[in-house]
Amino acid sequence: MTQPIALASLETKDAIIDPLYRCLIGLDSNDRGIFESAWAKGEAAFDMNGNVMDGMDAINTNMFEHIGPLDTQHMISNVRVDHKDGADQAYMTAYALAQHYRAGEGMDPGTKRLLSGASYSIDVIKDSGDGLWKIKRWTMKLIWVEGDMSIVRPS
Template structure:
């Protein structure tokens, strides 16, 4: 399954938040082009102090592991701080993620790892890519987890 990397006629704030939605949907559906559309090539992703610099590092350090799992990521409490006329914005969000081993998401009693996080994301409008908003830096603060961390390492 593949999703479009840009949607037509989005109001500016929705277009900004869409960068985050593209990223988490890419993890949940293993859609690499969608992931790549969400980040500048030299973007950084900081997961609790483990910093990945550049899309190749984000891919090998996080995406390649998580996208193989049965996952869902939900964003809420999304706030956008945009100065009118600027092509940069700061976005904060709360996130809930559920992770199951591949093919086990629908099995009753399957081992899982759930997490709650806070996201702090700097985005910029990429005029060279049709005005698509993309992540420049993403900081994820893992607040809590419940379940088995082995889900993340035992594929």
């Protein structure tokens, strides 16, 4: 099922959080369109524990193409938003749990998996073209992992 990119009913705070949700829905459903809609095209950067991916080409190659095909589920909590009324930029933090299985193996109770816990710090901007909030810089601090790291590493 294709997810809508823009949702008409969002209040400002929810619209600011929405690019995080769009990105993770894109990863979990292997939907490049909704994934890319979450990122500020000319300014996007993803930093995972000091490994920085600058620009959509690097983010697609090292994140989407790697995680999107897997059987994954990302769960977000403790989201906090800092935004001044009328500003076109904001900052949020969140916690995440993410379960990862090799493609097609998520329903196999005996298969290897990787569960991770992370904290996110995300700068977002409002795109003047389509009016959507987008991720400018996402800093992910992987705090712990449980399971098989080879699931998320290229072979």
